[in-house]
Amino acid sequence: xxxxxxxxxxxxxxxxxxxxxxxxxxxxxxxxxxxxxxxxxxxxxxxxxxxxxxxxxxxxxxxxxxxxxxxxxxxxxxxxxxxxxxxxxxxxxxxxxxxxxxxxxxxxxxxxxxxx
Amino acid sequence: xxxxxxxxxxxxxxxxxxxxxxxxxxxxxxxxxxxxxxxxxxxxxxxxxxxxxxxxxxxxxxxxxxxxxxxxxxxxxxxxxxxxxxxxxxxxxxxxxxxxxxxxxxxxxxx
Numbered sequence: 001x002x003x004x005x006x007x008x009x010x011x012x013x014x015x016x017x018x019x020x021x022x023x024x025x026x027x028x029x030x031x032x033x034x035x036x037x038x039x040x041x042x043x044x045x046x047x048x049x050x051x052x053x054x055x056x057x058x059x060x061x062x063x064x065x066x067x068x069x070x071x072x073x074x075x076x077x078x079x080x081x082x083x084x085x086x087x088x089x090x091x092x093x094x095x096x097x098x099x100x101x102x103x104x105x106x107x108x109x110x111x112x113x114x115x116x
Numbered sequence: 117x118x119x120x121x122x123x124x125x126x127x128x129x130x131x132x133x134x135x136x137x138x139x140x141x142x143x144x145x146x147x148x149x150x151x152x153x154x155x156x157x158x159x160x161x162x163x164x165x166x167x168x169x170x171x172x173x174x175x176x177x178x179x180x181x182x183x184x185x186x187x188x189x190x191x192x193x194x195x196x197x198x199x200x201x202x203x204x205x206x207x208x209x210x211x212x213x214x215x216x217x218x219x220x221x222x223x224x225x226x227x
Contacts, residue, residue: 004158008172043122043207044159044218089158096172102147102213103172106158 002027006090006107020108021075023090028043028071031101034046035064035075036089038109039109048075080114087111120219122208126227129198136194137222141210148191149216150183151207152176159207165191198226 013019017068023033032051036044048057048064050073057067063076077084087109093101121140129135141148146167151159162181163173167188177183180198185191195202203226209218 032214036218041223043120043220044209046217049215092156095137102149102182102211103161103166104151104216107159108158109154 002030002092002094002105004090004092004107006088006110008110009108010111010113012095012113012115015080015082015105017080017114018076018078019080019112021077021088021090023073023075023107025071025073025092025096025105029095030068031093031095033066033073034089034091034093034104035062035073036090038087040087047088051096071074077112080112082114082116084114085112120208120210120217122206122219122222125220126223126225128227131200132194132197134194135198135224136192137206137208137224139193139208139219140214141190141193143218145210145212145217146188147211147213148185149209149211150193151193151209151218153205153207153221154203156191162193162206179219190225195224200226202226203205 003025005024007087034049035047048068050057061078066073091104091106123138149161153159165185174223180196183193205221205223207221209216
């Protein structure tokens with residue numbers, strides 16, 4: 001059974017700092033990995049999707065890397081801003097035949113606070 | 117089409133009542149998913165559809181839960197005889213496949 005762990009559970013940083021969020025998973029046979037952002041009481045916003053054949057993806061100030069063999073992914077946020085404050089969730093999709101990647105297993109998230 | 121739409125956003129009900137949630141996916145997406153999220157936890161998979169076919173159901177989906185996706189468009193998730201343990205955020209997502217896009221969720225409170 002796939003298990004996803006995110007460290008740290010909570011992080012508080014001053015505005016402008018670069019930071020790294022970590023995600024680890026127990027079964028390296030993944031189809032894809034997706035990072036999400038969740039604001040309090042809201043749904044999930046997709047940030048980045050990395051296919052198993054890829055090593056990283058970038059979007060603006062965000063960069064996500066994937067090391068499938070070691071079961072790890074990191075989300076790098078450059079020049080953090082107060083608006084980045086949210087919970088960040090990592091999720092992995094497994095192989096399920098033609099519906100691979102359809103069922104995501106989530107970590108519990110990292111709650112990020114960026115202080116002005 | 118601006119995204120996945122869920123209704124209602126909030127539902128408060130008494131134990132034993134039935135509730136139904138609706139999800140309208142992004143129009144060109146053929147896959148639709150339901151997840152459940154409790155406070156402080158990551159979402160947990162409940163079930164998913166490819167077009168109108170329900171392809172997988174989690175063991176979390178007890179007999180009191182039923183989901184449908186008639187005509188492969190919108191989906192409904194019904195919970196019968198609600199229990200306090202059903203209190204959670206119910207999230208719907210869709211994909212084409214690939215990247216999943218989530219709605220704002222339907223928060224259920226069972227008193």
